[in-house]
Amino acid sequence: MIRDITLDDITAFVVVARLGSFAMAADELLVTQSALSRRIKKLENSLGAAVLDRTTRSVSVSTLGLEFLPKAIRIVEDFNRSVDDINEIVKVRRGIVSFSCNMTISDTLLPEILEKFKDAHPNIRVRVHEDSSPQALEKVLNGQSELALAQFGEGHPELEFEALINDQFVIVCHKSHPLAQSKSTTWAEVQNERFILLRTESGTRKILQRNLGDRYDQLSNDLQVGHFHSQLGLVGRGIGIAAIPSLVRLSRKDLDIATVPISKPVVSRQLGIVTYRGRTLSPAAKKLREVAASIMSGFEK
Amino acid sequence: MIRDITLDDITAFVVVARLGSFAMAADELLVTQSALSRRIKKLENSLGAAVLDRTTRSVSVSTLGLEFLPKAIRIVEDFNRSVDDINEIVKVRRGIVSFSCNMTISDTLLPEILEKFKDAHPNIRVRVHEDSSPQALEKVLNGQSELALAQFGEGHPELEFEALINDQFVIVCHKSHPLAQSKSTTWAEVQNERFILLRTESGTRKILQRNLGDRYDQLSNDLQVGHFHSQLGLVGRGIGIAAIPSLVRLSRKDLDIATVPISKPVVSRQLGIVTYRGRTLSPAAKKLREVAASIMSGFEK
DNA sequence: ATTTATTAATTCCTAAAAATCATTAATCTT
DNA sequence: AAGATTAATGATTTTTAGGAATTAATAAAT
Numbered sequence: 001m002i003r004d005i006t007l008d009d010i011t012a013f014v015v016v017a018r019l020g021s022f023a024m025a026a027d028e029l030l031v032t033q034s035a036l037s038r039r040i041k042k043l044e045n046s047l048g049a050a051v052l053d054r055t056t057r058s059v060s061v062s063t064l065g066l067e068f069l070p071k072a073i074r075i076v077e078d079f080n081r082s083v084d085d086i087n088e089i090v091k092v093r094r095g096i097v098s099f100s101c102n103m104t105i106s107d108t109l110l111p112e113i114l115e116k117f118k119d120a121h122p123n124i125r126v127r128v129h130e131d132s133s134p135q136a137l138e139k140v141l142n143g144q145s146e147l148a149l150a151q152f153g154e155g156h157p158e159l160e161f162e163a164l165i166n167d168q169f170v171i172v173c174h175k176s177h178p179l180a181q182s183k184s185t186t187w188a189e190v191q192n193e194r195f196i197l198l199r200t201e202s203g204t205r206k207i208l209q210r211n212l213g214d215r216y217d218q219l220s221n222d223l224q225v226g227h228f229h230s231q232l233g234l235v236g237r238g239i240g241i242a243a244i245p246s247l248v249r250l251s252r253k254d255l256d257i258a259t260v261p262i263s264k265p266v267v268s269r270q271l272g273i274v275t276y277r278g279r280t281l282s283p284a285a286k287k288l289r290e291v292a293a294s295i296m297s298g299f300e301k
Numbered sequence: 302m303i304r305d306i307t308l309d310d311i312t313a314f315v316v317v318a319r320l321g322s323f324a325m326a327a328d329e330l331l332v333t334q335s336a337l338s339r340r341i342k343k344l345e346n347s348l349g350a351a352v353l354d355r356t357t358r359s360v361s362v363s364t365l366g367l368e369f370l371p372k373a374i375r376i377v378e379d380f381n382r383s384v385d386d387i388n389e390i391v392k393v394r395r396g397i398v399s400f401s402c403n404m405t406i407s408d409t410l411l412p413e414i415l416e417k418f419k420d421a422h423p424n425i426r427v428r429v430h431e432d433s434s435p436q437a438l439e440k441v442l443n444g445q446s447e448l449a450l451a452q453f454g455e456g457h458p459e460l461e462f463e464a465l466i467n468d469q470f471v472i473v474c475h476k477s478h479p480l481a482q483s484k485s486t487t488w489a490e491v492q493n494e495r496f497i498l499l500r501t502e503s504g505t506r507k508i509l510q511r512n513l514g515d516r517y518d519q520l521s522n523d524l525q526v527g528h529f530h531s532q533l534g535l536v537g538r539g540i541g542i543a544a545i546p547s548l549v550r551l552s553r554k555d556l557d558i559a560t561v562p563i564s565k566p567v568v569s570r571q572l573g574i575v576t577y578r579g580r581t582l583s584p585a586a587k588k589l590r591e592v593a594a595s596i597m598s599g600f601e602k
Numbered sequence: 603a604t605t606t607a608t609t610a611a612t613t614c615c616t617a618a619a620a621a622t623c624a625t626t627a628a629t630c631t632t
Numbered sequence: 633a634a635g636a637t638t639a640a641t642g643a644t645t646t647t648t649a650g651g652a653a654t655t656a657a658t659a660a661a662t
Contacts, residue, residue, distance in 0.1 A: 033639070034641080053581050054640090056637085057637070063447060063580070075380050087348070283350055335612080
C-alpha cells in the first residue's frame with residue numbers, strides 16, 4: 001500500500017459523492033468521465049477498499065466511504081482555504097507588513113507613504129517602528145522589521161541598501177538673521193555663528209564631524225540638544241543657527257526659519273531602503289517598498 | 302495560476318523548511334535533490350511567490366513561507382491522519398459494525414459468533430439489533446444494519462441472501478412421551494398429538510402452513526404461544542409437543558426434551574446472511590460476515 | 603589568494619502517470 | 633424489444649515527474 005493518493009483523487013471522491021454521478025462530477029472537475037473513473041479506482045486501490053458503490057447506472061457512497069467523506073471534505077476545504085489565504089497575501093489583499101522608519105522620515109514622508117499604500121491596499125495591516133537608523137537596521141537584522149527607511153551609515157554586510165535621497169545639510173536660521181538673505185553660504189562663512197548642535201552620540205553629528213574635519217572643531221559648542229525638533233525650535237526663536245539635513249526642515253513648516261544651502265564642502269547623508277540580503281520580502285512589504293521608493297525618490301530638496 | 306499543487310509539493314516544502322536543506326530533505330523524502338528542487342519551484346510557481354529563500358549554500362523560510370508553513374503542516378498532518386484512520390478501518394483494527402440478528406440465532410449461535418469476532422478484532426465496536434427476521438430485513442434496507450443473520454422469507458429484490466442453514470422442523474416432546482423413543486416420525490403419525498403452536502402471525506407458523514397444507518389445519522389448535530421459548534417451556538413440562546426448527550432446540554438445553562426428526566413432508570426454513578444488493582460492506586462487516594458464515598455453515602443438526 | 607568542498611539549480615533524457623478518444627457492458631426507460 | 637444513459641475498459645497520446653550528470657555559486661580550508 002504505497003500512499004500515492006493525491007488531492008485530486010480526494011477531490012474527485014468528494015465531488016462524485018456530492019453529485020452522485022461520475023459524468024456530472026467529471027463535468028465539474030473539467031476532466032473526462034473516464035479519467036475520473038480511473039482516479040476513483042486509484043484512490044480505492046490505495047485505500048484498499050471501495051468508497052463508492054456503483055453500478056453502470058448509479059453511484060452511492062459505501063459505508064467506508066461515509067466514514068471517509070467528512071475527512072476528505074475537510075482535507076480538500078482546508079487545502080483550498082489555505083491556498084486561497086496565501087493567494088490573498090500574494091495579491092496584497094491581506095496580510096501584514098512590519099517596517100522601521102527613522103525619525104526624519106517618520107516626521108516628513110511617512111504620512112504620504114502610508115496614505116498611498118493604504119489607498120492601494122486597504123486591508124493590509126501596517127506596523128511602523130519608529131526607530132533611530134541604527135535601531136532600524138538592527139530590527140531588519142533580527143526580523144522584527146522586513147525593511148527600514150533609514151540612513152545606512154556603515155551598514156552591515158548582511159543588509160542591502162538602496163539609496164534614494166541624497167539629503168544635503170543646509171543652514172537654518174531665523175528669518176531675521178542676516179544669513180537668511182543669502183542664496184548660499186559656506187562653512188568658512190558661518191564658522192563664527194552660534195551653532196546649536198546635536199549631542200555627540202548622534203549619528204548625524206558624526207557625519208558632520210567626519211566631513212568637516214578641523215573645521216568642525218571650531219564650531220561653537222555651547223548649545224547641545226537631543227533632537228532636530230529642539231534644534232528647529234531654538235532656531236525658530238532666533239537663539240542660534242543649525243546645520244541640518246534639508247529633509248528635516250519639512251517637519252516644522254510653522255516656524256519663521258530660512259534655509260540656506262551650504263558648501264565647501266557639501267555635506268550630505270544617504271537615506272534609503274534597507275533590507276536583509278537574500279531574504280524575499282513578503283508581497284505586502286514588496287509593495288510598501290515600491291511606494292516608499294517612489295515617494296522618496298520623488299522628493300525634491 | 303492553475304492550482305496544480307499536490308500534497309507531495311506541500312510535504313516537500315514542510316520537510317525542507319524543517320531541515321533547512323534540500324539535500325537532507327531529499328534524503329528523507331527518498332527522492333533526488335534535483336527532483337525536490339523542482340517540486341519547490343513548481344509550488345512557488347503555483348502560489349505566485351517564493352516560500353523559501355535559498356542561496357547555493359543555504360535555505361531559509363521566507364516571510365510568506367512563514368505564513369504558509371503552519372497551514373502546510375496542518376494539511377499534511379490532517380491528510381496523513383485521515384488516511385491512517387481509514388487504513389485502520391480497512392484493516393479492521395478500528396471501526397464499528399451494526400447488524401441485525403433474528404431471535405433464534407441470537408439465542409443460539411450469536412455468542413459464538415461474537416466471541417470469535419471479538420477475538421480477531423478486539424477494537425471493533427459491535428452493535429447487535431435483535432429483531433424478528435422481517436424487522437432485520439427492514440433495517441438492512443434502511444441502512445440501520447449492514448447485514449442480517451435471519452430468515453429471508455419472500456425477501457426483497459434489493460436484498461441479497463446467502464442461505465447457510467437449512468433448518469429442518471423437528472418434533473420436540475418430553476422425554477417421557479412415547480414419541481421420545483422414535484428415531485423419526487411423520488406428520489401423519491403425530492396428527493392427533495396435542496400441539497403447542499405459535500401465534501398465527503408468526504412467520505415460522507406460516508412456513509408450516511404453506512408446507513403442510515390440509516394437514517396443517519388438522520393439528521390441534523388450543524394452545525398458542527408467542528415464542529419458541531414458551532413452546533419449549535411447555536414441552537419441557539410434558540404439556541404437549543411442538544414442531545420447531547431444530548436450531549431452536551439449542552436455546553434450551555436444560556429441559557428434559559427429546560427431539561424427533563419428522564418427514565412427509567420434510568419442512569424447513571432457510572437461515573442465512575442478508576445484505577443490501579450492490580452495497581459494499583464495511584471492512585468490519587465483511588469480517589463479521591465471514592465469521593458468521595463459518596459458524597452458521599458449520600452448524601450440524 | 604587559491605583550492606576544495608558543499609549545495610541548490612539546470613539540462614538532458616527516460617520512465618511513469620494521467621488524460622483522452624472510442625468503445626463496451628450493463629441497466630433503466632419507454 | 634429498442635433506445636438511452638452511465639460507468640468501465642482498451643488503446644493511444646500527452647503530460648508530468650524523476651534520475652544522472654553537470655553547472656554555478658559560495659563557504660571553508662590551506
